[in-house]
Amino acid sequence: MSISELQMGLVGAGGVVVVGIFAFNKWQERKHRKAADALAKVGVQEPLAGEPAAGGERVEPVIGAEAPPRPTPTDQQLRDASARRVPPLLPPEVDERADWVVRIESIESVVAGQFYHAAAQHLDGLGKPVRWFGFSDTENRWEPLNPHGAARYHWLCAALQLVDRRGAATEGDLAHLAAGLQRVCDAFMAIPSPPARAEAQARGAELDRLCAGVDIQIGVNVLARDQAFSGAKLSGLLHTAGLELQGDGCFHSRDDKGLTEFVLSNLEPVLFSAEGMRGLTTQGITLTLDVPRVADGVQVFERMMALAQRIAEALGGVVVDDNRAPFGDKAVGLIRSQIEQFQGQMAEQGIPAGSPLALRLFS
Template sequence: MAISELQLALIGVGAAAVAGVWGYNKWQERKHRQLAERILRGGGQTDVLLDATAAPKGVGATGDDAVIDSTQRVEPVFPPETEVEPLAADASDSPWADPLADGVGRLEFVEAVAAPALWAAQAEWAGHLAKPLNWVAQVGGEWRRLTAHDAGRYTVFLAAQQLADRRGAVSETELTVFAEGVRHLAAQLGGVATVPEVGTMLEQARALDEFCAGVDVQLSINIADPGGTAFAGTKLRGLAEAAGMKLDDDGRYHACDEQGETLYTLGNLGVELFEADSLGSLATHGVTLTLDVPNVGQGARVFDRMVVTARQFAQGLGGVLVDAQRAPLTDAMIAGIRAKIEEIQVRMEARQIVAGSARAHRLFS
């Protein structure tokens, strides 16, 4: 049967369409291959968060002359406490994508991606994560933490899944959701993602949580009347205000530093919280001053200040310093508490978690 001119035209159009699709796919393949090769070669701007050559001396090294292979990712190491070499407290310039506290995935794109598009894409799976997830974007030589309201466009992002906090270590399920979500997001927006193995992140999270649990201590000094007489709320308020403490929404008075960070707190030993409206009628048989050791820098000095405040309260209220069993607190016992604070904070610093630092605040929250 003879082929009509119309059939010949349709065949020609079909062949052209097939060739066009084939050409477009080859172009996309070449673009992504070039991007992947550039990332694997370590080309472009140095990533101070993930670049192995930027790791502090001692991380992954076996001696003074150890050489770090710059083509390999170096994960944080948790050696036995007796073998830890003190390292710099902050290995990165962004506390929101911290290789010690977070599992960090890197996403890179040829063309800049709008932050709202990334934010919408990650919302599909980020809601399944119980631990905090932070996003930062590279702007020149710095990293900017992203929020839902960021309208910028960026080519390099870091996704940081927090590995531990006071609730414990991140779960394997969460890490799987995080790793698969980051890879899917990169593919969805036309980029390439590099994410640590789930097993590696899980091992790091559990080691980190185990260490943090061992130093997560809150030390208190209690004040009570030896005869069992109650303290009046109005008297407590006057003493707290005279000491420069402020009543917070958590029902405790806070002593703060110049930046507004809490140094120690004053709370009720009874069940009632301190509230401005009810302090006038409050009567309590004891109060407690508490120092959150991992979250306060220079803990021994702050403890000394807290002891001075406790003695001022005891004198003003007619009470005495007592321990948790309401036994009198001696000078030797106070010295022992101070030594314990110093010991804990030295151990923390050896693990690159300086008490009172941004890293410590995240892990002990």
């Protein structure tokens, strides 16, 4: 081998060593960066308005502004975080079938009221209701967030309702919540963990189809025959029967828990009011049973029919259906069987009629 070949060989070997050292350094750099990112995921919350920062300077959170760089958690903060209890995945009040739940974690506790109102600013216009919960470290349980409360939480969650009577949540609804939460969490130095949106949207669409198949209301009319009904007499009958006039202009029959069983409204386009009942006359009234929102629907229907018959007898009217055909035993029996059928389907789907979940879905 010539001297030139030897020199070229040494140069090549040196190049391999240099490349190896460079690659090793890059691997070490990537390893350390990954470790730092893992620590940053449990980053320190920005001090709230009015609270001093760790260095003594007051730092005000600015909603909507670009988040400052996350400081690396101290050893003490990491020890405190590891000592805290990890909460159950979901609060008992939420249901994975009906809610899209985003958990939020912060090393430093956040004030419930401040977080709630900051979130409200960024979630304005959201098409579906959102419920908020915080995990109490002392009580070891999730609890509803008090919008005006001073309680502090390291863990929070937002539960977006996927379905109501307006339909299923859209991709836009989920994206709106995710983006708004990210901006709020950046301001408070917290970390949201939103689940997959596509799966939640598909789940909501399926649940909406199930709800649409059992969403029925039963209406019964009582029409005046020879003389219009007197508002004063009607009001007296309804108060005796235990119905109460509410702000929606209807009389409500309520169960022992205060939940509406059925409502009685004016057949004419005039709302009932306490001050107007004395001078009011009407050609008829309508009683309505919202089947998915009422437990023991058949019994409630029978009580509603009994009241309709009492009103007809007392005021000189007749009980008819939506087609103004008199109710007979056959029609009453058919309605009973329909109520049993639809409420049975709801029970099979794990959404009993009149349950808290049913009241949310059919609202």
